[in-house]
Amino acid sequence: MFHTILFYFFAIVLIGAAIGVIFARNPVHAVMFLVLAFFQSAVLWLLIEAEFLAIVLVLVYVGAVMVLFLFVVMMLDINVEEVSGGYTRYLPLGVLVAVLMVTELAQIIWLRSTPGISAAGFASTPDGYSNTKALGAVLYTEHVYAFEIAAVILLLAIVAAITLTMRKRPGLKQQDIAAQVAVRAADRIRIVKMDAVKPDTGSEP
């Protein structure tokens, strides 16, 4: 019972956030609504005991991808009126996609409710079962080769990106850390000896 209440609560917030993404006038608000939507779906995943996916969704999408989105939105400086103007133009396409999705959902629900075709629910897992641990056990044994190659691809992507973008321009302001560390107080401040001058107090009363 409590489980069901939780599900409906988070599902309603999720739908609300998704609607917010579309209707928000300010693109930054839309991105924040999207963050909320991702967070709610992560909770839904927790409810069906997919802890690993839930954590990854928060870490990767909320933590990394959405921050990038925010950066892009802020850098592009999108005009609010322009964005909201296209709403009616894309409405027919949106309705078409919505109808398609509703049909597909209805078919899946119909398929699941037909007896004999599919199982009633998720297979229950034994107590103390952790799917993070199970994934890790497979990832680092059976699929270790593929995992390592994926790491190599990431390294390659870094090298390729730097090759294509890094350039040495003349007059570039760069830090020389060794020089910064080796600097002495004497190089920075020069103490100048001057004769003491008595301030002119004549104007003061």
Next chain:
Amino acid sequence: MIFGQFSPAAPEITLLIMICIVLIADLFVEDEKRATTFWLAIASLAVTAWAVLASAPDAHTLLFDGSYVSDALSQVLKLFAIGTVAIGFLYARDYLRQNKLMKGEYYLLGLFGLLGIMIMTSANSMLTMYLGLETLSLSLYALVAFDRNSATSAESAMKYFVLGAIASGTLLYGISWIYGITGSLQFDGIAAAVRNDAINSMPLWFGMAFMIVGIAFKFGAVPFHMWLPDVYQGARTPVTLYIASAPKLAALALILRILVDGLGELHVVWQGMIMVLAVLSLVVGNVVAIAQTNIKRMLGYSAIAHVGFILIAIFTGSQDGYAAALFYTLTYVVMAAGAFGMVILLSRKGFEAENLADFKGLNARSPWFALMMLFFMFGMAGVPPWVGFFAKLNVISAVLNAGFPILALIMVLASVIGAYYYLRVIWYMYFDAAEDRSVFQADIDTRIVLSLNGVAVLVLGIIPGWLLTLCINVIRTVY
């Protein structure tokens, strides 16, 4: 061996370690002394080749829960890939230095690409194959865009990247179908599942068709060849040399492992698709090459025609055919490396010898290198006694043995058409007056290796026996 239970995978592990060493060492090398990086890269290749010879077993050995396989085929392909990459690095060195492109990243990306090729040749599961392909493709995309100041390089890199991404997506879609139907990612598991008639059905063929499209894209077979001439022309010549040589070995591994290892039972189904690709490649490649005035583009179309030959050899589905495909690929790679090496040799600072007219009167400038170019062109055209003749002869005899005389006829006709544009280069070299008379600037070691490369094309043609025996033995132990 030093890697204990992982010693069959020693070549890949060694190469990765060496890549990391080159990556770090290159940071501390000043631009003027970039030759250090070159020699480090050559040393990495030598160490890797030693690891292949010393540690990778000939016999069929599985590792990493069956996602890695070491056998005679992977060994031969790896050794040839290492050799051609080393030759390519050497040819590229003077060109890069003269054009102020001597950066460590060229060698680094080349080594990464080689790692991808080696992963592909040793892949025993679709996951490993795909990851190897991506490693190779990513380094190739970056290599094509390597010269940042050239707009054509950037354009062709973009084209290559977009089309390559579509091809990868197509391949992955096919993989997902086959995995979904057979329930296995490993080629032996797929082969076992396919024997069951309930599985061997329309949906499986559907997935396979997508995989063949992906493979054809990577091979550059017509009608999925659009990227190839543009990339060959747009990339700097050393990069074109790299793309034209070693990755063809990986493409051969891709098609042999997937279609023969995994889906060998479906031979009757994929035969038709491969035949259409092969015949179209033969005809379109050879005919369109005639109209080219840019030699890099011409060699690109010629590569498409050669792919047609390789695909026809695989189409036969016999051991003879696979051995012929292996022989053809190995010798083609040697000839392609040499031909692009000649284009590099004729280029110099600020001048790219990429037009056919730049070869005019080469005989007057350097009789020896004109002779070498003649070797490469005769080799590619398939004139006896150069090695290309035996490669083509093997394929044609395999096709005749399999009982397809009309295909053999098409191949002969296509070769005759192809001979025209190869001979035209020779005509330019010997019977036309030179337009520029500048002296070649290549170092002595480059000249020696290029000469050896040319002589190899002739010597392999005169005594092809050992390589042919090697190919037949390799195919026999594997299939």
